[in-house]
Amino acid sequence: MSPTSTARADARSRSVSWEVLGLPLALLVLAVFFALRAPHFAEVTNLSNVARQGAVLALIGIAQTVVILGAGIDLSVGSVIALSSVLMATGLQHGNAVVGAGMALGAGLLVGLVNGLIIGLTRVTPFIVTLGMLSIVSGLALTITNGDPIFELADSSFFQLGTGYVGPVPIPVVLAAVAFAAVWFLLYRTRFGTHVYAIGGNEQAATLAGIAVARTKVLVYMLSGCFAALGGIILTARVHSGQPLLGQGLELSSVATVVIGGTSLFGGRGRLVGTLFGVALVGIVQNGLDLLGVSTFIQRIVIGAATIGAVLLTVLREGGRQP
Template structure:
């Protein structure tokens, strides 16, 4: 009965958009905002192409795509979380813990088992986040801030703050350094992640409920939906995406790094918000997130090529995040 009533919960959109645009357009996540972001991305590409002769080279773009692939995976999970009105501050520290456990397992066990161990750690941390938020009713910011401290601290305790070396040379290294044809393998994983989230959000009941929970959680509960179950599942998915990113990055650096993902949780939030997903939840798309990640990747790469320091790059991205949140608030106020 609850599911039948819940089927009426659909992805929110403006009445005008729903009446004037075909269904395939709505499912792509394309709208005026994402098209505007695409123009911003193209403008950045044009500016950096003029400033640096190496910017448009195949080697540089291969490097950009490889660099943003891990952030893209994190942002996929963060998109799902933020759509519910939550936030996950633990995914960066979680990457460090996954890296440590994966490296330990690689030294002592088969690489396949090591990958499974890494994924299990991500799922477990995601489950803890979901239980704290869904069952214990702790606010997402506080709950994930706590698990961020716990996972980060545990990774440092297990390693005494030092990287884990001595990982045997196996096919595992190809995950982070290899190519599938001309495409880096991490990019392939990122594309798979994007496609999976797109299908989840646009073609499944789970995705519709995520939009409904973020749009109006109380109404969703009254419709008979087990909101807590969906929140737990969402944070577990975020844990899986974080674990995959950590495994790929561990393969690339060839060591277990307890501080592997430090700061990447903030980049993932910035990418999602810049991409048009409202921090309040209920509005956004994976297409916008992809553009947000690419904007950050192009900015970092282009600014590096023209000689801007990494510290100033953080300032630029911070300003963009504030501007994105401001315009997101204006959109919410208009609705």
């Protein structure tokens, strides 16, 4: 085995050790700590609430994982959530939840399509494209509502999507589990997943191998837009209103969960299950600190520090390279 191959094998070994051993152990330590120190943390009701709150972040994080595996990033997901919430609420105002959901999902797919086309067909970096799209879509959501939330929605069974249960399990958690299973299948049982990993590992080599790079990127960003729109629909059902500012900060939180979960920002390396651990870690920390009376401002500092630490760990695993 060549020195290069040995180095890559060592890097993979360190990655697996963190994702399979280190992250679950950190999660267990945090859970035990908060169970002992934070009142009501270990109660079933609270844990169910943590799962419900984390379901939307899981949805966004799952799609963000696919984007980052392909050496991209999607910063527009938070604004897509806001736009889909507004469109969903507009449909509900007119008494048609199906039309509202169709508009919301259509908007998410359209945003993803535009992102994917620009990124796939030009040399503009994903960071710039999706940052610009964040501003455009956020402005559109605010323009539609004139900056005001949409309240007074008629009672509908639609709201069970955000607040209901399937047995003892919150419906958003069920939807996140189905989404995880579907994306896991795409990544590890289809050519699409192989192409995503190949593009993230070496885009030039993927092109030479005959992979349709631009088409794959379009599909990746459409998946991200669709999942963000679904997240917006679920949150609308939960808050019983259309919120043009809903989803703010989720774009950064989703990246944090992916990076904490061990996926490389360089692309081409990472595991989908690691993102679920990242979502669980972020959810437990936020909930535990809430119960301890720690302000949300401090919580943001903690999550930000954890994200930077995870990126530094990634750089060390990659031999000191910078993204």
